[in-house]
């Protein structure tokens with residue numbers, strides 16, 4: 001809309017006026033206006049999501065705490081967004097010919113840096129974490145990771161219950177900050193065997209190096225994005241005369257449009273890649289634990305607790321699902337157990 005109506009130029013002029021014609025400050029103000037506008041426009045939908053989770057008893061977050069999270073989320077977007085946009089336009093001004101290549105390198109370095117500090121700086125803004133204190137579980141994890149020939153640097157309890165009734169677990173961080181995080185809602189209601197199966201799944205992500213691979217994929221996509229953005233910006237300036245020059249930050253909505261269209265087009269492919277990784281981590285999990293039974297019962301509990309759709313339509317899965325639907329994950333585990341059974345009986349001395 002900003003592009004179609006030409007309001008982006010007015011916002012730029014407003015930002016320049018507020019910044020007393022200082023370019024760097026004007027870019028910051030422009031990003032401030034843009035993130036505020038988009039937060040305000042998105043707020044009704046966010047609030048609807050909040051109400052919906054309450055209606056189905058998935059959330060126990062108070063309105064005040066939710067509102068605080070919205071403000072924090074907006075501030076995080078503003079800070080990270082402002083840094084990225086300042087870097088892009090700073091690079092455009094310094095090297096107009098190669099800005100896309102240099103900005104790409106800077107983005108990757110920042111992306112790796114953010115992945116590394118996220119568990120230490122970003123996650124604690126919204127949730128409390130503390131090292132897992134359950135010794136029996138820690139011992140099981142140590143044994144699992146020894147068998148995998150790797151070392152997990154930490155397991156943390158994630159205080160999800162303060163806001164949500166859902167359960168979750170994840171592998172996060174990079175290098176020294178790499179850790180497995182387990183929701184307290186999971187630790188409370190699942191048996192040790194089920195938690196071990198989930199830990200084994202997260203360990204599978206680590207063993208197959210899914211985080212570094214994800215960063216490589218991201219780097220490839222960002223590269224395509226920057227090449228496309230450069231082409232489209234030149235087209236908009238030289239052929240369509242929409243902007244006077246590359247460094248005119250009123251063209252930021254066009255850059256964002258390029259990235260949004262690219263993400264939208266790639267969503268099915270990226271989700272297919274993610275589901276492939278999840279299946280790999282699942283298979284790792286059943287080979288690492290003595291029996292698939294707790295994996296299956298854990299999956300069933302997770303589906304019930306989170307009100308997951310066990311069998312979504314094939315199209316919904318193809319486009320939106322980053323994980324295979326629960327019914328398929330259980331099916332795969334059962335099929336694997338059936339394949340293993342005859343082997344096990346052949347090996348038994350009887």
Ligand SMILES: [Zn+2]
Nearest residue numbers: 201205278281
């Ligand atoms: Zn996973």
